[in-house]
Every structure is written in C-alpha cells, then in structure tokens.
Amino acid sequence: MNRIGGWLLGLASVLAFALLYAPIVVMVLFSFNAPRGRFNLVWQGFTLANWRQPLADAALTQAFLASLALALAAAVLAVLLGGLMALALGRVRLRGGRAIALLLALPLTNPEIVLATALLNLFVDLNLPRGPLTLLLSHSLFCLSYAALTLKARLAGFDPSLELAAQDLGAPPLAAFRRVTLPLLAPGLLAAGLLSFSLSFDDYVISSFTAGETVTLPLYLAGAFQREISPQIQVLSTLVLLVSGVLLILATPRSSGSGRR
Amino acid sequence: MLASPKAEGHRRARRWWPWALLAPGLVWLIGLYLLPLLALVPLSLSEPVSRFGLDTVFRWRLANYGEVLGAYGPVLLRSFGFALVSTGLGLLLAYPLAYGIRFRGGRWQPLLIGLVVLPSLTSYLVRAIGWTSLLGDNGPVLGLITALGLTDLGNGLGLLRDGRLLNTPTAVVLGLTSNQLPFLVLPLVVAMQRIDRRLLEAAADLHAGGLRRFRLVVWPLSRPGLASALLLSLIPAAGDVVNPLFLGGPNERMVGNTIENLLLVQLQAPRAAALALVLMALISLAVVLQLRTGGLDDLALP
Amino acid sequence: MISPIHGSSPRISPRGRRRFLRQLGLAAAGTLVTPPLLQSCRGGGGGADAPGAGGELVISTFPLYIDGDEPGAPGSVARFRADTGIQVRYLEDINDMRQFFARIQPDLAAGRPISQDLLVLTSWLAERLIGLGWLDPLPLAEVPNARNLIPSLRDPSWDPQGRYSLPWQSGIAGIAYNIKATGRELTGVDDLFDPALKGRVSALLEMRDTMGLLMLGDGKDISQPSWDAAQPSFDRLEKARRDGQIRRFTGNDYQNDLLAGNLAACIGWSGDVAQLSLDDPDLRFLVPESGGVLWADVMLMPKGARHQEAVARWLNWVYDPVEAARIAAAVQYISPVEGVQEILAQDPATAELARSPLMFPDAGMQSRLKVFGPLSETEEARWEERFARITEG
Numbered sequence: 022m023n024r025i026g027g028w029l030l031g032l033a034s035v036l037a038f039a040l041l042y043a044p045i046v047v048m049v050l051f052s053f054n055a056p057r058g059r060f061n062l063v064w065q066g067f068t069l070a071n072w073r074q075p076l077a078d079a080a081l082t083q084a085f086l087a088s089l090a091l092a093l094a095a096a097v098l099a100v101l102l103g104g105l106m107a108l109a110l111g112r113v114r115l116r117g118g119r120a121i122a123l124l125l126a127l128p129l130t131n132p133e134i135v136l137a138t139a140l141l142n143l144f145v146d147l148n149l150p151r152g153p154l155t156l157l158l159s160h161s162l163f164c165l166s167y168a169a170l171t172l173k174a175r176l177a178g179f180d181p182s183l184e185l186a187a188q189d190l191g192a193p194p195l196a197a198f199r200r201v202t203l204p205l206l207a208p209g210l211l212a213a214g215l216l217s218f219s220l221s222f223d224d225y226v227i228s229s230f231t232a233g234e235t236v237t238l239p240l241y242l243a244g245a246f247q248r249e250i251s252p253q254i255q256v257l258s259t260l261v262l263l264v265s266g267v268l269l270i271l272a273t274p275r276s277s278g279s280g281r282r
Numbered sequence: 283m284l285a286s287p288k289a290e291g292h293r294r295a296r297r298w299w300p301w302a303l304l305a306p307g308l309v310w311l312i313g314l315y316l317l318p319l320l321a322l323v324p325l326s327l328s329e330p331v332s333r334f335g336l337d338t339v340f341r342w343r344l345a346n347y348g349e350v351l352g353a354y355g356p357v358l359l360r361s362f363g364f365a366l367v368s369t370g371l372g373l374l375l376a377y378p379l380a381y382g383i384r385f386r387g388g389r390w391q392p393l394l395i396g397l398v399v400l401p402s403l404t405s406y407l408v409r410a411i412g413w414t415s416l417l418g419d420n421g422p423v424l425g426l427i428t429a430l431g432l433t434d435l436g437n438g439l440g441l442l443r444d445g446r447l448l449n450t451p452t453a454v455v456l457g458l459t460s461n462q463l464p465f466l467v468l469p470l471v472v473a474m475q476r477i478d479r480r481l482l483e484a485a486a487d488l489h490a491g492g493l494r495r496f497r498l499v500v501w502p503l504s505r506p507g508l509a510s511a512l513l514l515s516l517i518p519a520a521g522d523v524v525n526p527l528f529l530g531g532p533n534e535r536m537v538g539n540t541i542e543n544l545l546l547v548q549l550q551a552p553r554a555a556a557l558a559l560v561l562m563a564l565i566s567l568a569v570v571l572q573l574r575t576g577g578l579d580d581l582a583l584p
Numbered sequence: 585m586i587s588p589i590h591g592s593s594p595r596i597s598p599r600g601r602r603r604f605l606r607q608l609g610l611a612a613a614g615t616l617v618t619p620p621l622l623q624s625c626r627g628g629g630g631g632a633d634a635p636g637a638g639g640e641l642v643i644s645t646f647p648l649y650i651d652g653d654e655p656g657a658p659g660s661v662a663r664f665r666a667d668t669g670i671q672v673r674y675l676e677d678i679n680d681m682r683q684f685f686a687r688i689q690p691d692l693a694a695g696r697p698i699s700q701d702l703l704v705l706t707s708w709l710a711e712r713l714i715g716l717g718w719l720d721p722l723p724l725a726e727v728p729n730a731r732n733l734i735p736s737l738r739d740p741s742w743d744p745q746g747r748y749s750l751p752w753q754s755g756i757a758g759i760a761y762n763i764k765a766t767g768r769e770l771t772g773v774d775d776l777f778d779p780a781l782k783g784r785v786s787a788l789l790e791m792r793d794t795m796g797l798l799m800l801g802d803g804k805d806i807s808q809p810s811w812d813a814a815q816p817s818f819d820r821l822e823k824a825r826r827d828g829q830i831r832r833f834t835g836n837d838y839q840n841d842l843l844a845g846n847l848a849a850c851i852g853w854s855g856d857v858a859q860l861s862l863d864d865p866d867l868r869f870l871v872p873e874s875g876g877v878l879w880a881d882v883m884l885m886p887k888g889a890r891h892q893e894a895v896a897r898w899l900n901w902v903y904d905p906v907e908a909a910r911i912a913a914a915v916q917y918i919s920p921v922e923g924v925q926e927i928l929a930q931d932p933a934t935a936e937l938a939r940s941p942l943m944f945p946d947a948g949m950q951s952r953l954k955v956f957g958p959l960s961e962t963e964e965a966r967w968e969e970r971f972a973r974i975t976e977g
Contacts, residue, residue, distance in 0.1 A: 023492045030386070033378035037467075040375065040460045041401045044412030048404065051415065058863030059648075060840040062415050080676075106307035109300035121304065124311055130513070130569045131319075132521020134538040135558040138545060139318035142325060142555070145336060145690050162314040165307060223405050226523050226538065230545075233687065234677065234699060242407040244679045246528070247836040248647040250411065258408045265403040269396040333961050334716055336693050353973060419784075420845045444783045448846060449831050531832050532825050535976050543976045546686040548968055 045262065052255035059249035071252035075260065078253040084241035085257055088222050091153070091237060095160035096168075096217035100210055102161070103168030108202075110169075111176030122173075128166045136163060137230040144231060151233030159231045160224060164217035171216060175209030319562075326555035338552060346556040354540050354557060361536040362564070364451070364526075365519035368458035372466045372515060375459075377508075380470035381500070384477075398467045406461055410528040413457050417448040417529070449531035457525035462515040469514060473507020474500070509572050517565055537561055640671045641894040644684070645704035646881070647676035647836075649753070651914035660911055664901050670894050675700075680789070680835055681709055688886070692718040697888030701895050704752045707880045708792060711742035711958060714749075720885045721747040726896035729903035732922045737880060741958060750899055751920035753855070753912070754880035756942060756953060757793035759870040760852035760860075762842060772872040773801025776849055777824055784848040786832045786841065787821070791971045792956040793877050794821070794833075794851055800875035800954060807957040811966060822974045833975040842867065854942040855917035869942060871952055878953035880920070913937055918945065 051061055055068035076082045106125065110118055128136065140159050141151075149155055183205075187197035225239035232240055245254060326346055328338035351358075383394045401409070416423050424447050427433055436442035443450040477500060485495045523538035530536075537557065544554035652659040658666070661674045678684045684705075691698045692713075705713070713719050724730050730750060743749045761770050766781065776785050787794045796806045798817040805813070824830045831847065832838075839860055841847040857869040885895055901907055905923035912919035913934050929938035941949045959967060 026492060030378045030382050033375050034382050037375040037379045037463060038397070040456070041398065041463055043416060044409040044460065045401050045404060047412035047415050048408055051412075058843060058860065060843055062411070062418075062840050062844050063420070064415075102307040102310055105303040109303035113300045115300055121308070124308075124316065128311075128315055130517055130565055132517055132538065132561060132565065134521045134523060134541050135319075135322075135562050136315070138541060138554055138558045139322050140314065141545070142321060142551065143314070143318035146321070148690070148694065150691065151687070158314055162310055165310055169307065219403055223402070225407060226521075229542075234675070236677065239405055239407050242405060242411070243524075244647070244677075246407075246411065246840070247679045248676075250840070254408065254411075258404050262400070262404050266400060269400060270393075333965055334689065334693070334712065336690055354977065357977060415844075418844050418846050443828060446783050446831075449783075531828075532830065532975055532977075533828065540976050543972055547680075547682045548965075548972055549686065549689075 048255050049259050052252060052259045054252055056252060061250045061252045061255065071256045075253060075256045078251045081241060081251065081253050081257065084236045084238045087235060088238035091156055091160060092218045092222035094157055095164050095221040096214045098161040099164035099168040099217040100214045103165050103213060104172050104210060106169045107172035107176055111173050125166050125169050128163060133226040137227045140227065141230040151231055152235050155231045156228060156235060159227050160221040163227065164220055167220060168213040168217050171213040172209050175206065322555040322559055325552055326559055328552045330552065333549060346552050350553050350557045357535055357540050358537050361520050364455055364458060364536060365516050368455045368462060368519055369512060369515045371455065372459045372462050376463055376466035376470060380467050380474060383471055384474040395471060398464050402464050406524060410457060410524055413529055414448060417453050419446060419448065423447060448529065451534055453529040454525050454534045457529045458519045458522060462519055465514040466511045469511040470504060470507040473504045477503045513569065513572055516568060520565065521561065639891055640673055641891050641898060642673045642700045643702045644675045644677055644700045646678050649915055651910055660907060664898065668897050670897060681705055685709060692886060697890065698886050700886055701889040701891045702898065703884045703886060704881050705884060707740065707742040707882055710749050710882050710884055713884060714743060718887050719748045720887050720889055722750055722885055722899065723892050723896040727899045729900045732903050732905060734920055734922050737920050749882035749884055752881045752883050753915060753917035754878060754920060755917040756854040756871055757797055757851060757877040757879065758854060759849060759872065760842060760857040761849035761868050762866050763868055764866045765845065765848035770849060770870050772874060773797060777829060781848045782829050783831050785830055786834050786838050786847050786850040787830055788851045789833045789835055789975060791967060796877035796956040797851055801872065806954050809957055809959060811963060818970055825974055855915050858916035858942060871949065875952050875954045878955050912943065916943060918943055
C-alpha cells in the first residue's frame with residue numbers, strides 16, 4: 022500500500038512540475054532561436070545573437086521598464102496601506118472589525134474582469150484620463166487586499182505583549198513599534214511586497230481597461246502577439262526568471278527553519 | 283499595569299489610533315472598490331442614450347439581465363465548467379505534491395515551495411505563447427501523440443478535436459491548470475504545515491496504517507487549506523481572459539472575453555455591467571458556501 | 585546603387601525585418617540624400633525649437649505600417665524628423681480599432697482634445713468620427729502634395745468632400761492560404777468551408793471584411809449592405825463556427841498561425857500576406873472571382889489637435905511620391921499616391937512590386953474589388969451584435 026502511495030505521490034509531483042515548467046522550458050529554449058520572419062514561434066536554429074542584444078527591442082524594453090516602475094510603486098503603496106490596516110486589525114478588537122476584514126477579503130473573490138469593468142466605469146465618470154495614475158490606483162487596490170491579509174496572518178502569530186512590555190519599560194509607543202514590531206514584521210513586509218509586485222507586474226486584464234496610452238509589459242505582449250514576437254521577449258523573460266530564481270535561492274536558507282516545524 | 287496612568291493614556295489613545303491606521307486603506311477600498319462596484323448595479327439597469335456617447339439613463343431596465351443571460355448563458359456555463367475541470371485536475375496533482383513537499387520534502391521544503399512559485403513570476407502571456415508553440419499542429423506534444431498512435435483515441439475521448447490540440451477545450455484547461463497550480467499548492471502546504479507531526483506519530487503508535495493515518499489526521503486537518511485553494515483557483519479561472527484568447531477558439535470563449543467585448547467593442551456598458559454582476563453573484567455563492575466552513579479572512583495566503 | 589552596408593547580408597535584424605526591406609531602403613535613395621543616422625538621432629533635441637514645428641507631433645497608427653529604421657538606413661519617421669526638424673511620437677498602438685475607439689471615446693465625447701494629432705483608422709470608423717463631429721478638417725491648403733491622391737480615392741463615400749481624411753494606404757481583404765497545407769490552389773469563398781480544411785480555417789474579427797467577402801461569395805451587393813441580404817452569410821458563418829470549421833477569429837494574429845502551420849487557409853489582408861510570403865514562399869493570396877473587399881485606412885485629425893502645422897508638414901511629406909514609394913514598398917499595400925508605381929518600376933530591386941496586381945490593381949482586379957458601403961448607426965449596432973454572438977458566443 023505504502024509503496025503504491027509513494028509511486029502515486031511521485032507521479033503526481035512529476036506531472037505537476039511538468040505542467041508548471043513546460044511553457045517555461047519553451048520560453049528559455051526560444052530565447053536561443055533564430056526565427057525566420059517576425060514571429061518567434063517555430064524553432065529554426067540555435068543562435069546566441071538574441072542574448073547579445075537583450076535590449077534590442079526598444080518598445081519591449083520601454084514596456085518592461087514601465088511595468089517595473091508601476092509594480093514597485095504599487096507594491097510600496099499596497100504594503101504601506103495594507104500594513105497599516107493589518108496593524109489596526111491584528112492588534113485591537115474593533116467594533117466593525119469583522120466587517121472591515123470582510124471588505125478586505127472581498128476583492129479576492131472578484132474575477133479581475135468585474136473589477137476592471139467597475140474601475141473603468143469609475144474613471145470615465147470622474148473624467149480621470151486613463152494613464153499612469155489610474156494604473157497605479159487600480160494596481161495598488163488589487164494588491165492591497167493581498168498585502169493586508171498576508172501581513173494580518175503574520176501579525177496573528179505575533180505576541181502583542183512584547184510591544185506592551187517594551188512600553189512598560191518606558192519606551193514611547195512609536196519607539197516600541199520601531200524597535201520591536203517592525204523587525205518582527207520585516208519578513209512579512211517583504212513577502213507582502215513581493216506578492217504585490219508580482220501581481221502588479223503580471224496584470225493584464227485590469228491594465229487593459231485602465232492604461233490609456235501607457236504600455237505595460239503584459240499589454241505590450243498581448244499586442245506583440247498580433248504583429249511580431251521578437252526573441253527579445255523570451256530573452257527578457259528568461260532574465261527575469263533567472264533573477265527571481267537567484268533571489269529565491271538566496272532567500273531559502275534563511276527560511277529553512279520553517280521546514281522542521 | 284491597570285493602575286499605571288500611562289497605560290490608561292495609551293488605552294484612550296488606542297481607541298482612535300486604529301481608525302487612523304485604517305483610514306487610508308479604507309479610503310482606497312471604499313473609493314476604488316465598494317462604490318464603483320455598487321455603481322455597476324444602477325448601470326446594469328440603464329440604457330445608453332446614444333450608441334457612441336457615454337451617457338446612460340437609469341430606467342430599471344431589468345431586461346438587460348434577461349438579454350445577457352439569453353445570449354451569453356452558455357458562455358457563463360462554459361466558464362464555470364472550464365474553471366471546475368481545471369481546478370479539479372489541478373487538485374489531483376496539487377494535493378499529492380503539497381503532501382510530498384510537507385511530509386517528504388525535509389530540508390528541501392522551502393526550495394520546493396519556491397520552485398512551485400517560480401513559474402508564476404514570468405508573465406502569464408509569455409507562458410501562453412509558450413503553450414501555443416507546444417500544442418500547435420506541428421508542435422512536439424501532438425507529434426508525440428501521433429507517433430504513439432493515440433490520435434484516434436484522443437479524438438474519441440474528446441481530448442483532441444479533428445486531431446488538433448491547439449484551440450480546443452483541452453488546451454484551455456491545460457493552460458488554466460498550469461496557471462492555477464501554485465494557488466492550489468501553496469494554501470495546501472500552509473495548512474499541512476499546521477499539522478503537528480506528533481499527531482501522526484501518535485496515530486502510528488496506535489497502529490493506524492498509512493491510509494488510516496491519512497484519513498483520520500491529514501485529510502481533516504488539511505481541509506481548510508483545501509477550501510481556500512479551491513476559491514483561489516476557481517475565481518481567477520472562471521474570469522480568465524488570456525487562456526481562452528490564446529489557446530481556445532470561438533467555441534472556447536469564456537465570460538471574461540464576452541464582458542470585454544460588450545464593453546469595448548459593442549459599447550454596451552449596461553449589458554457588460556449586468557453580465558459582470560451575474561458572474562460576481564455566482565462566485566459569491568461559492569464564497570458563501572466557503573464562509574460556512576471557515577472565515578473568509580482565514581484564507582491561507584502564500 | 586546598393587551600398588556595402590545593405591548589400592544582401594543575410595543577418596536578420598533584431599526587429600525581424602526582412603532582407604528585402606533593407607535593399608529597398610536604397611530603391612528611392614537615388615533621388616534622395618539619405619541623412620546619416622546620427623543626424624536623425626539629434627533630431628530629438630532640435631525638433632522642439634525648430635521654427636514652425638510647434639512641439640511634438642503625436643501619431644497613433646497600426647503596427648508595422650511604415651518602413652522602420654534599419655542599420656544605416658533610417659526609416660521614414662526618422663527621415664521626416666531629420667528633414668523637417670519636427671519631433672514625432674509615432675505610436676504603433678492600434679491593435680484593435682474598436683478597442684482604440686473605446687479608448688479615445690471618453691475624451692472626444694466630452695469635447696476634450698486627446699494627446700494625438702493624427703490618427704490612422706479605417707474608413708468606416710472615419711465616417712463614424714466625422715458624423716459625431718469629433719474631427720477637425722485637415723489643413724489641406726498647406727498640403728500641396730495632396731494633389732497626388734489617386735483619382736479613385738477622391739471624394740470617397742465616407743468623406744464626400746474629402747475635407748477630413750487623406751488615405752494612408754488601402755488594401756484588399758481576400759483569402760490567404762498555404763499551398764502545402766491545402767494541397768491545392770483555392771479558387772473561391774466556398775473553399776473556406778471545404779470539410780477537408782476543417783479546423784484549419786480562420787476569419788477576421790473585422791466584421792466588414794469577413795462579412796463582405798462572404799456576402800460577395802453569396803452574390804450579394806456590399807456597396808449598399810442590407811440586413812436581410814446578409815442573413816445567409818451570417819448563418820453560414822455561424823454554422824461553420826459551431827461545427828468547428830472555423831478555428832479562430834483573428835486580428836493580425838492570423839499571420840503567426842499561418843506561418844506556424846496551424847492554418848491552411850484564412851481571410852487575410854493583401855499586404856500582410858505579401859510581406860509574409862517573403863518568409864514562406866508557399867503562402868498565396870487569392871482575390872476570389874466573386875470579389876474581394878477593398879478598404880482604405882485614412883489619416884484623420886481629432887478635434888482640437890494641437891500641432892496642426894506639423895500635421896500639414898507630415899501629410900505633405902508622405903504624399904511626396906518618392907517617400908510614398910518607400911513606404912509602399914515596405915508595407916506592400918495599395919499606395920494612394922500617384923507616381924509610386926513608376927518610381928518602383930525604375931529600380932530593379934522593386935520593379936517586381938510595380939507589376940503586382942495586389943499593389944497596383946489592373947482593370948481585371950479593379951473590377952473584382954468592392955467597397956463595403958455605409959451602415960446607419962442602428963443598422964451597425966444590429967450587425968455588430970449578431971457578429972459578436974458568432975465570434976464571442
């Protein structure tokens with residue numbers, strides 16, 4: 022019985038990883054393709070040329086930088102707003118606290134397209150021209166819930182008496198917060214920030230409704246599928262993957278403690 | 283502590299401090315989420331004044347809902363069908379994977395979790411483009427199926443359509459499953475991490491076999507994770523726009539594509555709002571069911 | 585005439601343009617001093633201060649619809665910049681015209697100017713914008729070269745006095761196919777519904793092109809399209825979609841499916857297919873006996889455009905037959921400028937293009953080409969809705 026169980030476990034895991042990584046392998050492979058014509062979709066032959074000029078596609082690079090800036094700004098804003106909310110909700114029993122927690126969780130239950138519809142409608146009603154500002158507003162909104170809930174979960178496992186103890190030892194509330202709470206929260210802040218960043222960086226649906234003339238990376242990619250898929254798309258994506266992979270490995274030893282709980 | 287006047291002062295401060303902390307976030311949530319969402323309700327009951335203007339008049343036009351459901355009901359059903367199938371398929375893979383990571387992962391556990399998350403850090407459009415190369419008529423997957431002589435079987439099972447894979451329901455479901463896997467695995471791992479190993483050891487001491495240990499300990503204790511995994515996968519899958527667009531054909535369109543078309547192409551904002559609200563109502567139903575088993579704010583997040 | 589830089593070097597440029605384009609960069613160079621690349625780069629700073637330039641000219645258009653920069657051979661936008669000192673923001677941001685309309689609609693409807701000074705859009709949308717009063721008349725008095733407009737496009741149905749629009753390019757919607765995949769030459773619209781091609785056929789999301797071609801195939805008049813006459817074609821399309829005959833409805837993305845071998849035949853556009861066939865000689869473009877749909881993309885100035893003087897300079901520049909010939913040779917559509925055919929014929933590198941009936945329709949081709957006529961606002965709504973139910977349902 023256990024052996025069959027082990028086999029099934031292995032099989033499912035292999036299949037799962039295959040499903041996760043199949044398109045990634047294609048992406049990495051095609052970054053070395055020498056395409057014929059303007060669509061890098063059919064394998065033609067190996068070349069390093071694309072890697073020698075990773076930024077050769079100026080429009081792609083520009084969209085990439087726009088997405089980078091947007092995701093950073095949205096993540097910072099979301100973590101800031103969400104962190105404050107989590108602090109309030111996580112530490113004090115508030116009248117209406119449950120309602121607020123529900124309001125925070127609700128956006129997670131909307132398909133993106135519903136939110137996109139609502140936001141576009143709002144911006145049109147307000148005569149707010151679609152562009153970087155509306156993008157930032159919408160992205161920070163959908164990241165806010167994720168950030169706040171992630172941080173709230175971290176705070177739930179955090180003992181408030183530590184901060185009280187610090188205050189009792191004469192530390193002013195703000196100093197107690199900075200010396201005690203903030204360092205304990207740091208990993209959570211980082212996790213929430215990374216989650217927000219990746220959500221914003223990858224968002225297509227809401228951006229396509231609220232971007233106006235601004236071109237983010239996903240919007241550029243959707244357009245590129247219509248006209249030309251340059252190998253630089255795969256090169257740049259592979260680079261992003263490499264950087265995140267390295268970050269991941271660097272982050273691993275520090276969190277390895279959780280594995281032996 | 284109670285006697286300390288300083289603590290008393292803090293306590294009074296604490297009455298308004300939380301609200302000050304909440305205020306900016308609440309402004310965001312109410313201004314950018316709650317009010318715009320509520321505004322969809324009157325919009326969905328309105329009528330456009332002219333075809334190319336943006337003004338609409340509120341007319342209690344309930345017919346919008348009937349028309350939208352009549353025309354796009356099948357698309358709605360299909361969307362939930364695809365979402366359910368891909369989530370089910372994903373769970374079949376994600377549950378054992380999560381189990382393996384938690385109980386067999388050892389010190390590799392964090393790295394394995396990282397490997398599950400890593401693909402979602404590349405743009406899902408790039409992944410969709412990758413799938414089109416893999417599943418295309420001259421692609422490797424179909425090549426393998428043909429070489430193994432499985433084409434007829436695939437056609438018979440409805441997995442292939444006329445020997446094709448790209449632009450079929452199979453391709454869309456595959457793409458969705460691949461996208462949702464991390465959202466299925468993570469909450470499950472988080473839930474399983476909360477299972478105390480000592481419980482399993484105790485069960486083993488009581489001579490419970492592997493299957494019984496699983497049924498009596500792991501399964502019930504991983505249920506909360508299962509519930510949030512279901513929601514985190516079903517909701518985005520049902521509203522997905524990209525996979526049906528790239529990997530499907532006109533018979534695989536999902537409700538997200540329809541809403542986009544109504545809003546941006548047909549310029550029928552009221553109908554788009556009506557369809558969006560129907561979609562949301564159906565999703566809320568699923569959420570309410572979840573709320574009865576566990577709190578929404580207890581969703582295990584990565 | 586071919587300089588060593590361009591030669592016939594097989595290196596594919598990063599932007600993936602074809603060798604051919606690089607050669608043709610020189611086609612017109614005989615009559616024109618190609619400014620050095622450096623100079624065109626410098627244009628960035630100088631443009632805003634140049635007399636008469638009045639700031640940055642913003643153009644929104646379809647992607648890959650002009651000759652781009654190649655190493656050593658600046659494209660038309662860069663050369664215009666260098667010639668006139670006018671700074672241009674050339675946005676290739678129109679992928680789906682109807683979505684683009686949704687984007688500019690809120691501002692124009694409220695009477696606010698948009699950031700663009702010039703738009704390149706298809707004639708039916710031009711007609712809608714003219715009707716809505718969202719355009720300014722073009723400064724044609726300052727565009728002497730406008731007299732080079734070919735006679736067949738003067739006084740068009742969408743803009744009876746020609747005050748608001750000047751054609752950019754026109755082209756033909758017809759049938760593109762891969763002869764290797766079909767195994768035979770195609771002859772007409774019926775071939776799209778051949779069971780042998782089941783699941784390997786696509787049609788365009790551009791309603792007038794798909795419906796126009798089908799209606800012509802059914803022997804219907806599309807110059808005055810009527811709802812009743814269109815029903816059989818709608819039914820046929822709907823059935824083909826349900827049966828899985830039609831694999832996809834596409835924008836420009838039929839091109840990658842055609843190249844990847846996922847499509848055997850599709851409804852496509854003449855210039856695209858001409859360009860693609862440089863990559864894949866098995867691709868063919870058919871204008872059926874029953875007729876092809878002739879369309880025109882036109883340049884329009886949205887109401888309140890800020891740089892009208894610069895717009896006039898641009899219009900005049902692209903209507904210079906020498907410049908127009910370069911653009912035409914790159915995009916391979918029907919140029920609206922008289923004299924282009926002669927210029928292309930003079931150069932051996934482009935002489936073949938001058939003989940192409942798809943770029944310069946001869947009398948026989950001309951008689952097969954039909955323009956999809958106007959639809960009233962309510963009619964259009966009805967058509968769009970039925971079409972959307974077929975493409976999105």
